[in-house]
Structure formats: structure tokens, C-alpha cells
Amino acid sequence: MAPGSAQALVTIMQGCNNFCSFCVVPYVGGREYSRPPAEIVAEVQEFLAAGGQEVTLLGQNVNSYGRGSQSLSPCPGCSADSPTCRG
Ligand code: SF4
Numbered sequence: 001m002a003p004g005s006a007q008a009l010v011t012i013m014q015g016c017n018n019f020c021s022f023c024v025v026p027y028v029g030g031r032e033y034s035r036p037p038a039e040i041v042a043e044v045q046e047f048l049a050a051g052g053q054e055v056t057l058l059g060q061n062v063n064s065y066g067r068g069s070q071s072l073s074p075c076p077g078c079s080a081d082s083p084t085c086r087g
Contacts, residue, residue, distance in 0.1 A: 006053045012040050013059035025060060034065050 013034040016025045044055050059065060 008047045008052050008055050012057045013065050016060045032064050
């Protein structure tokens with residue numbers, strides 16, 4: 001985040017597990033890793049408190065956020081028993 005900026009780009013996960021034949025990301029970026037939700041929320045809150053207005057969440061595969069982690073729910077507040085949860 002640039003100081004004084006109204007827009008922030010916040011990385012929520014990195015890496016990739018897909019190993020597409022033409023791509024180096026899994027080799028150079030490693031396997032998927034999701035940042036802890038509390039860490040992301042704290043970063044966004046700090047940005048908003050400083051006057052920020054727009055946040056874009058980034059990741060190599062944002063749809064994979066929280067997968068492969070025992071400690072993360074892909075959607076905070078969601079019950080794992082929810083019939084609509086695809087996490
Ligand atoms: S980053 Fe995209 S293109 Fe590369 S391996 Fe992952 S899914 Fe495939």
C-alpha cells in the first residue's frame with residue numbers, strides 16, 4: 001500500500017498447486033499459502049483507518065484461499081456444515 005493512497009492491493013495468498021505445463025509459478029512461487037484472516041483484516045483496517053477507500057484482494061488463485069489449511073475457514077463466519085459452503 002502506498003502511503004496516502006485511496007486504493008490498496010492486499011495479497012491474501014501466494015503460490016499455486018496446479019502445475020500447468022507451461023507455467024513456472026509453482027516452481028518459483030511454491031505451493032499455495034493463505035495468509036491468516038486476522039492478519040489480512042488487520043492490514044485492511046489499518047488502511048481504512050488511514051483514509052483508504054478501496055481494497056482489492058490479490059492472489060495467484062484467490063478461489064483457493066484457505067484450502068489445504070486446517071486452521072483457516074475460506075469464508076470467515078461460515079459454518080463448515082453449511083450446505084452451500086464449497087470451501
Ligand atoms: S499460476 Fe495459473 S497457469 Fe500457473 S500453474 Fe497455477 S493455475 Fe496454472
